[in-house]
C-alpha cells in the first residue's frame with residue numbers, strides 16, 4: 001500500500017467522522033454536557049472502527065475510545081486516532097474540535113489527517129501546500145501562543161511572560177497545533193497531561209509544515225509506546241524555536 005493510498009484513507013476517515021459528529025449535534029439539540037460528549041465520542045468511534053475494518057483490515061488501532069491491546073506493539077502499521085478531540089467544545093456547540101487520524105509504520109509517524117470542526121476543513125500531512133500555509137499569516141506583533149481554554153497549564157503563563165507573548169485560548173490539541181500550521185498562532189505549549197491520540201495526527205501535519213515539534217525537554221515525540229501517556233509537547237515556528245525552548249527550560 002502506498003503513502004498516497006494511506007493518506008486518502010486518513011482523509012476519508014477524518015471526513016466521515018467529522019460529518020457524523022455534525023449530524024449527531026444537529027439530531028440531538030436537547031442534549032448538552034456529558035450526554036452529548038458521550039454520544040459524540042461513541043458515534044465517531046463507531047464510524048471509524050467500521051471504516052478501518054473495511055479500508056485497512058489487519059492494521060492495528062490505538063484509539064482514545066476503544067480498549068487498548070498489546071497487539072499494536074508488535075504491529076507494523078498502527079492507526080492512532082482520536083475520534084473527537086475537544087470534546088468539551090463540541091458539547092458546547094463550538095467549532096474548536098477536531099478528528100485526528102494518524103498512521104504509524106514501524107518506528108515512524110508517517111502521516112496525519114485532522115478534520116477541523118466539521119468535514120469541510122481537513123489538513124493532511126501529505127497535501128501540497130501544508131508546508132506553505134503558515135507563511136501567509138505571519139505576524140509582526142508579539143509571539144502568539146495557543147493554550148487550552150479550559151485548563152491552561154501554569155507553565156505556559158511563565159513561558160508567555162518571559163517571551164512577552166500573547167496567549168490565545170482555544171479548545172482541542174488538534175485545533176491548537178493546526179493554528180500554528182495555518183499561521184494563526186506561532187506556538188502551542190502544553191504540559192501536565194495528554195495521550196498519544198491527542199497529538200499524533202496534528203504533529204504529523206506540523207512536521208510536514210516544517211514546524212518544530214518536541215517534548216518540553218527537547219526530546220522527540222515518540223508514538224506507539226506501551227503506555228500511550230504523552231503528557232507534554234511544544235509545536236512552534238522554527239524561527240522562534242530557540243527562544244521558546246529557552247523560555248520553557250527556565251519555566252520547568
Ligand SMILES: Nc1ncnc2c1ncn2[C@@H]1O[C@H](COP(=O)(O)O)[C@@H](OP(=O)(O)O)[C@H]1O
Nearest residue numbers: 084085086087148151171172173192193194198
Ligand atoms: N492534563 C491533562 N490530562 C489529560 N488529558 C489532557 C490534559 N490536558 C488536556 N488534555 C486532553 O487534550 C485535549 C485538548 O485539551 P484542551 O482543549 O484542554 O487543550 C483533550 O482531549 P479530548 O477532548 O479528546 O478529551 C484533553 O482531554
Ligand SMILES: [Mg+2]
Nearest residue numbers: 082085086198
Ligand atoms: Mg483528545
